[in-house]
Amino acid sequence: MATKTVTKGNLLRSNEVCASPVAATTFSSGDTVKIPAEDKNLVILIQPSATGNIVISKGNGYAGVADLTLAVTADKDNWVQLDTSAFGNVSGANKGFIIMTPAVAGSLSLINAL
Numbered sequence: 001m002a003t004k005t006v007t008k009g010n011l012l013r014s015n016e017v018c019a020s021p022v023a024a025t026t027f028s029s030g031d032t033v034k035i036p037a038e039d040k041n042l043v044i045l046i047q048p049s050a051t052g053n054i055v056i057s058k059g060n061g062y063a064g065v066a067d068l069t070l071a072v073t074a075d076k077d078n079w080v081q082l083d084t085s086a087f088g089n090v091s092g093a094n095k096g097f098i099i100m101t102p103a104v105a106g107s108l109s110l111i112n113a114l
Contacts, residue, residue: 005034005097006110024107033100033108037088042098043111046070046078052104056082059098061090072104 006025024047027033035042037059046054051074058064063085072078087098100108 002028003032003034006036006108024109026105026107027102028105029103031102033102034094035098035100035108035110037084037096037098038112042082042084044080044082045109045111046072046080046106047076047108048072048074048078048102048104048106050074050104050106052102054100054102054104056087057099057101059084059086059088059090060092061085061088064088072106074104 004025004027024045025033029052035044048054052072054070054072056068056070058067063083065086068082068087070078070080082098084098089095089097089099
């Protein structure tokens with residue numbers, strides 16, 4: 001199991017077209033994936049190689065209440081928008097990041113939405 005850090009995506013503004021996200025970060029089942037939690041809303045593109053689950057860990061800030069389990073479909077574009085106040089870490093070793101643990105392999109790209 002490895003730790004992967006995702007590169008921050010392009011900024012998506014209202015009434016604008018966003019170019020494709022930055023290069024995808026690949027991950028394997030059981031990896032720890034660190035997603036930058038700098039902006040309020042993140043749009044995440046997950047492209048798994050198999051159908052399965054991905055867990056987004058609750059953050060340690062005021063809105064971090066529960067983990068989120070996402071059921072993703074193989075060979076499809078799976079989109080999710082996350083509120084960083086619920087899943088971002090504000091202190092500790094993972095400060096500034098959202099932690100994702102996949103049970104499948106695949107790739108992930110980010111777009112930051114305003």
